Amino acid sequence: MKCAVLVFPGSNCDIDMYKAVEDCLGEPVEYVWHAESNLDEFDCILLPGGFSYGDYLRPGAMASMARVMASVKEAAAKGKLVMGVCNGFQVLTEAGLLQGALRRNQSLKFRCEMVDLRVENNDTVFTAEYAAGEIIQIPIAHGDGNYYCDETTLADMEQNNQIVFRYAGANPNGSIDNIAGIINKEGNVLGMMPHPERAVHEWLGSADGKRMFTSILQSWRDKNGVTQRA
Structure with a gap:
């Protein structure tokens, strides 16, 4: 499985994401510039956290228009795996x-801390190695993580089991x-505000994020009939 870590002007978690793939999976991974x-x-395409384009207009707004995003949309339409974390979610x-959409934190303050997450849906390619209802610890670091959608969209996501965390x-x-964290209806695009790539070793405070990466790899292997290397 070959992974791409997208890099926008202002990305600052791209190295974290790259190292998480390298350390957890040992699979090929490359940085890919936004142009x-x-x-x-x-x-597998990974959109890391940070402050792409300085969060001008809105966090993620300018990055969403970058040249590479047309290819991300094409990849998602083909069923390839796409995961966006923090700014990547935006x-x-x-x-x-x-x-x-992601709005300013209700407190209007940047929050950087370890939080408890409940795995609401473990029947995804990203969460297959977790138990349903499991509580995991993953750090956050954001000022605009206030997820919002209208009531009709929320009910639709609930019905389709799209709320993952x-x-x-x-x-x-x-x-x-x-x-x-949520997933698209097709189940191959995940967005979440907490940073699993910062929770892949116990010495980081938690290794609960590691299973996201190993879930992705195992799901890809199962889909493509790839047996685990010795």
């Missing part, structure tokens, strides 16, 4: 690949229905 126009060689909503403790940003 690239072809992602055909990649099986980019995916701005690009229309995920429903809803909810905050299990205190809601750090005021997001509707305590939502921390």
Whole structure:
């Protein structure tokens, strides 16, 4: 499985994402600059956190118009795996690949801390190695993580089991229905505000994020009939 870590001007979690793939999976991974126009060689596309284009206009708004995003949309339409974390989540909503929007934290303060998440849906390619209802610890670091959608969209996502993670403790940003991460209806595009790539070793404070990466790899192997290397 070959992974692409997209890099926009202002990305600052691209190295974290790259190292998480390298450390957890040992699979090929490359940085891909925002001006690239072809992602055909990649099986999994990762949009990291940061402050793309300085969060001008809105977080993720300018990045959603970058040249590479046309290829991200094509890849998603083909069923390839796409995951956006923090600013990457914002980019995916701005690009229309995920429903809803991310607004300023209700406190109007930047929040950087470890939070408890409940795995609401473990029947996805991203969460297959978790148990349904499991509480995991993943760090957050955002000022615009307040997920919002209208009531009709929320009901639709509930019906389609698209809410993947909810905050299990205190809601750090005021997001509707305590939502921390969602998936598209097709099940191949995930967005979440917490940073699993920063929770892949116990010495980081938690290794609960590692299973997201191993879930992705195992799901890709199962789909493509690839047996695990010895």
